Amino acid sequence: MTKSLFQELAYEAKVNEQADQETVVFLRTSSGYLLASEAFLQRSRMVLPPESDVIEYYGERFVPINQLPKVDVSINEKNSEIAITAPPDIFVPIEIEGRKLTKSVAVKENGAFFNYDLFAQKFDSASQYDGRFELGIFNHYGVGQMNILARDFSNQKELIRLETNWTVDRPDEMASWRLGDGINSGGSIGRPIRFGGIQYSTNFATQPDFVAFPQYSLRGSAALPSTVDLYINNVRSFSQEVAPGPFTINNLPVLTGSGEARLVVRDMFGREQLISQPYYASRTLLKKGLSDYSYEGGFERFNYGFVSDDYRDIFASGTHRYGVSEKLTVEGHAEVKAKQQTGSISNVLLLPKLGVLDGTLAFSNSSGNERGGGHLQSVGFERQSAGWSYGLRTQIASQDFRQLGLPEGISAPARLSTVFLAWHQANFGSVSMNYIDQKNRELENARLLSINYSRTIFGDWFLNVNAFKNLESQEGYTVGFNIIKALDNRTSGSMFNTYSRQFQENSLQVQRALPAGNGVGYRALVSDGTYPRQEAGVSVQNDIGTYSVDASHRNDMDAYRMTASGGVAYAGGHAVLTRRIGNGFAMVDVGGYPNVKVFAENQLIGMTDKNGMQIIPNLRAYQRNRITIDPTDIPFEVQVDAVVMEAVPYYRSASYLRFPIRKEKSATLHIRQRNGLPVPSGAVFKSAKDDATGFPVADLGFLFLKYLDKKNHFIGKWQDNVCEFDLDYPETQDPIPYLGEVFCK
Numbered sequence: 001m002t003k004s005l006f007q008e009l010a011y012e013a014k015v016n017e018q019a020d021q022e023t024v025v026f027l028r029t030s031s032g033y034l035l036a037s038e039a040f041l042q043r044s045r046m047v048l049p050p051e052s053d054v055i056e057y058y059g060e061r062f063v064p065i066n067q068l069p070k071v072d073v074s075i076n077e078k079n080s081e082i083a084i085t086a087p088p089d090i091f092v093p094i095e096i097e098g099r100k101l102t103k104s105v106a107v108k109e110n111g112a113f114f115n116y117d118l119f120a121q122k123f124d125s126a127s128q129y130d131g132r133f134e135l136g137i138f139n140h141y142g143v144g145q146m147n148i149l150a151r152d153f154s155n156q157k158e159l160i161r162l163e164t165n166w167t168v169d170r171p172d173e174m175a176s177w178r179l180g181d182g183i184n185s186g187g188s189i190g191r192p193i194r195f196g197g198i199q200y201s202t203n204f205a206t207q208p209d210f211v212a213f214p215q216y217s218l219r220g221s222a223a224l225p226s227t228v229d230l231y232i233n234n235v236r237s238f239s240q241e242v243a244p245g246p247f248t249i250n251n252l253p254v255l256t257g258s259g260e261a262r263l264v265v266r267d268m269f270g271r272e273q274l275i276s277q278p279y280y281a282s283r284t285l286l287k288k289g290l291s292d293y294s295y296e297g298g299f300e301r302f303n304y305g306f307v308s309d310d311y312r313d314i315f316a317s318g319t320h321r322y323g324v325s326e327k328l329t330v331e332g333h334a335e336v337k338a339k340q341q342t343g344s345i346s347n348v349l350l351l352p353k354l355g356v357l358d359g360t361l362a363f364s365n366s367s368g369n370e371r372g373g374g375h376l377q378s379v380g381f382e383r384q385s386a387g388w389s390y391g392l393r394t395q396i397a398s399q400d401f402r403q404l405g406l407p408e409g410i411s412a413p414a415r416l417s418t419v420f421l422a423w424h425q426a427n428f429g430s431v432s433m434n435y436i437d438q439k440n441r442e443l444e445n446a447r448l449l450s451i452n453y454s455r456t457i458f459g460d461w462f463l464n465v466n467a468f469k470n471l472e473s474q475e476g477y478t479v480g481f482n483i484i485k486a487l488d489n490r491t492s493g494s495m496f497n498t499y500s501r502q503f504q505e506n507s508l509q510v511q512r513a514l515p516a517g518n519g520v521g522y523r524a525l526v527s528d529g530t531y532p533r534q535e536a537g538v539s540v541q542n543d544i545g546t547y548s549v550d551a552s553h554r555n556d557m558d559a560y561r562m563t564a565s566g567g568v569a570y571a572g573g574h575a576v577l578t579r580r581i582g583n584g585f586a587m588v589d590v591g592g593y594p595n596v597k598v599f600a601e602n603q604l605i606g607m608t609d610k611n612g613m614q615i616i617p618n619l620r621a622y623q624r625n626r627i628t629i630d631p632t633d634i635p636f637e638v639q640v641d642a643v644v645m646e647a648v649p650y651y652r653s654a655s656y657l658r659f660p661i662r663k664e665k666s667a668t669l670h671i672r673q674r675n676g677l678p679v680p681s682g683a684v685f686k687s688a689k690d691d692a693t694g695f696p697v698a699d700l701g702f703l704f705l706k707y708l709d710k711k712n713h714f715i716g717k718w719q720d721n722v723c724e725f726d727l728d729y730p731e732t733q734d735p736i737p738y739l740g741e742v743f744c745k
Contacts, residue, residue, distance in 0.1 A: 005030065006057065011075070011082040015044040016244035017224050017268060026082070027055075027062050034073060035062040044084075045092040045245060088221035091245025098218075098230060098238050099251040101209045104624045104648045106171060110139045111571035111654050113581040116564075123559035128153045132162075136581070138653040142168035142177075145652065149305070161308040169651055171206035171622060181301065184404070185294035187319040187333030188346040188360045189376060191405030196311050197298015202291070206651075208623045214287050214326040214350075216254055216261065216279045221246040224267040231262040233386060256281045257384030258353070282356045282384075284348045286323030293320040300404070313337055317404060327352070335404050339367045342403045344376070355383030355391075364402045374401030376412065389422040399441060415439040429455025429463075447471035461485050476501035490515065496527075505529035514541045516603040523550075531555055543606040543614070544577040569615050572656040578615035584649030586616040590629055591661040593638070597630040607633075621651040629659055637735035639664040665708040665729055669739040670701045671716070673723065679703075679744070683718035716744075 006027040013024040020043065027035040038061040041048060048063060055062045065073055065084070072085040115134040121127065129152040137144045147162035165180030178199040185201065186192040204212050220228065222242050230238035230249060237253050242265075252261050263275040286292055297316035317335040324330055327350040335342040344362035351357055362376040380393030397412040406412060415437070422432035431453045438446040449471060454464040462484040469477040481497040496507040507527035514521040521539040537550035545566030552559045565580045571587045578585075590596045592612040598605050600616045608614045619625045625647045631640045639662050647655035671679045678701030684694040685703060689712075697703050697716070705714070708729045716723040723744035730737060 006035070011080050013040070013082050013084065015046070015084045016086060017083075018044075018244060020044070024082075027057060034065045036065050037062050045243065046086060046090055047092055086244075088223050088245050091243075094242060094245060094247040096228075096240060096242070096247055096249045097251055098249045099209075099211065099215070099253045101251070102624070103207060103209065104622060106622050106648045106650045106653075107655060108138075108140045108650060109571055109654045109656050111569070111587075111656075112137045113567055113569045113585070113652075113654075115567040115580050117580070118564045119561070120563075121559065121561045124557050126154050136652055138650065142166055143650065143652045159308075160305065162305065167651065169203060169206050174202055174204055174206055174210065176201060176203040176206070182296065184296045184317050185319040185333075186403075186405065187344060188331055188358070188378075189333065189342075189344050189362050189403060191403055193405045194301040194304050195296065195298045195315070196301055197296060199294065199296035201294035201296075204292075206622050208620070211251070212287060212290060212292065213256070213281060213283050213285050214323070215251040216277070216281070218249045218252060218261055218263050218275060218277055219246065220249075220263055220265055220273070220275050222265055222267065224269070226265050226267040229264045229266070231264070233259045234262075252279075254279055254281045256283055257386070257389070258355075259386065278353055280350060280353060280355065282348070282350065282382075284329070284356055284358065285327070285350055286321055286329045288323045288325050290323045291320065292322075294318070315404065326350070333362075337404075340402050341365045355381055357381050358393075360395075362401070362403075364400070366400065366402045372400055374398045376401050376403075387424060389424075390420065392419045393417070409442065411441045413438050413440050429453060445472055478503075490521070498529075503530050505531070514539055514546070516600070517605045518542050537561075541579065543579070543609070545579055567617070569617075569654065571654040572658070574611070574613055576609070576613050576615050579617045581615075581652075582618035583651060584619040584621040584625075584647075584653060584655070586619055586625065586627060586647040586649065586655045586657055588614045588616065588627060588629070589656070589658040590614075590634070591638075591659065593634050593661070596633040599628040599630075601626055602628070616647070619647055619649055619655070621649055621653075624648055625655075627657055634661065635735065637664050637666060638662070664706060666704070666706045666736045667708060667727075667729065667739050668702065668704050668736060669727075670741045671697060671703045671723070671725070672701055672741055672743050673721075674744050676743075679716065679723060680718055683716050683721075683723070685714045685716035685723075688713040688715060 006029060009026045009028055010023050011026060013020045020040065024040050025037065035055065038054070041063060046068065049067060049069065052063050052067045065071060068086065068090065070087045071090070074083040113136045117132040119130040131150040133148045135146050144166040146164045149160045149162055151158045151160070163181040165178055165182060168177040170176065181194065181196050182199045183192050183194055184199070204210055222244055224244055225241065227239065227241050229236055230252065232252065232254055254261065258280050261277050261279055265273045265275070295318040299311040300313045300315055302310045302312060315335065315337045319331065319333045321329055321331045329348045331346040333344045342362065342364040344360055346358065346360040348356055348358045358380050360378045364374045366372065374397070376395065376397040378393065378395035380391065382391035383389060394415065394417040396415050399411050401412050403412070417437045419435040420432065422430065424430040434450045436446065436448045447470070449469045450466065452466045454462070457463050464482040466480045467477060478498065478500040482494065484492055484494040486492050491512040494509045496509070498505045505527050506529055507525060509523065509525040511523040512521045519541055523537045525535040527533050531554060533552060533554035535550065535552040537548055539546065539548040545564060548563045550561040567578050567581050569576050569578050569581060569585060569587060572589065574587065576587065588598050588608070590608050590612045594608055594610045594612060596608040596612070598608065598614040598616065600619070605616050606614055616627065626644065627647050628644050631643050634640055641660035645657045645659060647657055649655040673679055679697050681697050681699050683697040685697070686694050687707070690707065693707065695703060695705050710729050712727040712729065714725055714727065725742050725744055727739070727742065
């Protein structure tokens with residue numbers, strides 16, 4: 001199109017008070033219509049109507065502004081400015097994440113660990129000695145564990161294997177394989193059993209930031225550049241600036257139960273709009289399309305903790321939950337044994353603004369003991385909120401119903417009903433009531449009622465009152481009254497009072513917890529009543545273990561107890577004594593420097609040993625753990641390139657953290673010219689390997705050099721002169737040796 005049909009205009013442009021970063025070229029027709037470039041409109045996030053006329057002008061596409069709906073234009077020719085005002089719905093919607101998800105990538109290491117827990121007790125004429133030992137091996141193929149219990153009670157010695165298994169976690173799939181000893185999933189009818197065999201299941205813990213239950217979104221719009229503040233139950237949890245246009249905040253960081261999400265949109269002139277939305281979130285629901293499953297098979301294990309290898313009755317079981325929608329989750333569960341089969345279907349339904357309704361229907365078939373077919377049904381409802389919370393559930397089962405985990409000769413309860421009711425108010429505190437009614441066939445019936453009240457009093461005192469009654473018994477009730485006072489962040493004092501028909505106790509206790517690192521804790525208790533007693537104990541924790549000694553006196557009988565726990569960790573070619581290893585650990589290497597303080601999440605863990613090593617024994621697996629060292633504990637001639645690192649260990653595995661520390665070789669000397677005179681002050685010398693750093697000469701040719709290697713070559717310049725010299729760094733313990741006089745070559 002010919003250039004004479006249009007007039008080119010250059011303006012500083014604003015769209016809904018948001019300035020463009022470039023000077024924008026517009027076109028004006030002979031009849032006065034204004035055209036904007038498609039590139040400018042796209043930068044401004046404006047959506048073009050499909051029927052818009054597009055004009056090609058020297059390779060660039062332009063659109064008449066008057067074809068954009070409800071758009072106003074104001075031009076200041078004097079200042080070459082144009083202001084465009086458009087409704088929010090003309091802009092491209094913005095997607096904002098309310099919950100910042102961070103995927104931490106765990107690094108696989110090779111290594112091993114050994115844990116021990118020792119227990120010794122002497123009371124009256126009897127004594128008991130126990131030891132629990134755990135061996136773990138981890139590599140790129142997973143982690144293997146074996147636990148053994150050694151017991152000596154009144155000269156009766158036992159050695160019992162507890163668990164042996166190999167686990168392979170797959171964080172990308174949020175799933176795990178396990179071979180060996182494990183625990184199956186009982187599903188909604190729930191009687192998990194120990195078994196030996198193989199298991200494949202989801203494992204959401206491998207991605208800790210992942211939220212499995214349905215999340216909520218809030219939609220709003222801003223006419224001008226604005227700030228949005230998100231409040232969950234009146235607590236601000238999110239704030240962000242937004243450009244003009246519609247926006248959606250996804251994955252609101254809501255708490256479970258009933259609540260309200262409120263959005264305050266404040267524009268650049270201070271005007272506010274309020275958007276609120278009630279919600280109900282429950283962990284019993286799954287996101288739409290998400291599965292949660294567990295499949296296992298092998299042999300049931302009996303007498304765990306008493307016998308090492310009592311495996312019987314081959315079985316297979318599977319549980320699969322699926323989020324049909326944001327409001328409905330269904331479950332299927334099956335169990336198969338040679339003479340017993342059980343299956344169930346369940347669902348969890350969200351009733352918006354009310355709560356969660358669930359139901360289960362199960363059937364079983366047994367060919368042994370003439371039981372035949374049986375059935376089980378359950379239904380329940382639950383509501384959680386900041387104020388009132390309540391729920392009830394009832395389950396009925398026929399006498400012939402069988403399932404894994406049900407002892408032989410014992411039937412499932414004919415009826416099991418539970419009710420809970422709770423209320424919380426900031427000034428009043430929290431009160432709750434729980435009721436259980438269980439009608440059995442072979443065992444005694446049970447009807448249990450408990451009531452609990454708690455609140456903070458006097459600013460930093462905690463009060464708790466609880467009462468318990470077995471309604472099937474004539475023995476009365478039990479009432480407890482507790483007051484706890486925090487004296488500092490580790491020390492507390494408490495008073496406990498318990499009353500019943502047969503028993504009464506009044507106790508006072510002071511205790512100080514162990515710190516995260518090295519330190520001492522203690523506990524002292526005195527009580528009177530039906531069975532007066534006195535107890536005292538001291539705990540000590542250092543880099544290689546935790547130890548305690550306790551003594552008690554009750555009913556003219558003295559008892560003494562001692563414990564010790566610790567371990568050995570091996571990773572990165574180093575074996576280090578340590579406290580007991582938890583779900584994950586880090587081996588910190590600071591390049592051989594001892595007595596360097598090491599922190600985990602700003603808590604002092606300990607100091608490096610003589611080899612510059614320190615174990616952090618309890619880290620969160622698959623999560624970022626912030627590890628810090630104190631650079632002031634490292635000699636000043638040492639270059640520390642980083643004092644903070646992140647450890648992300650696999651489950652029961654290590655992160656090996658080698659802090660980037662290198663000894664900075666420095667030296668001083670006097671540099672002289674070939675004629676013997678000092679190189680003048682102000683001359684600058686640079687290493688032939690690194691010409692970025694210069695070292696100036698001081699008076700009388702004095703020169704301070706850093707970053708030296710064993711062999712070095714330096715080049716110095718001043719005015720029209722050049723000086724070069726070679727320098728060999730000597731073996732010395734002096735951090736900054738004086739190397740004498742050196743002459744230019």
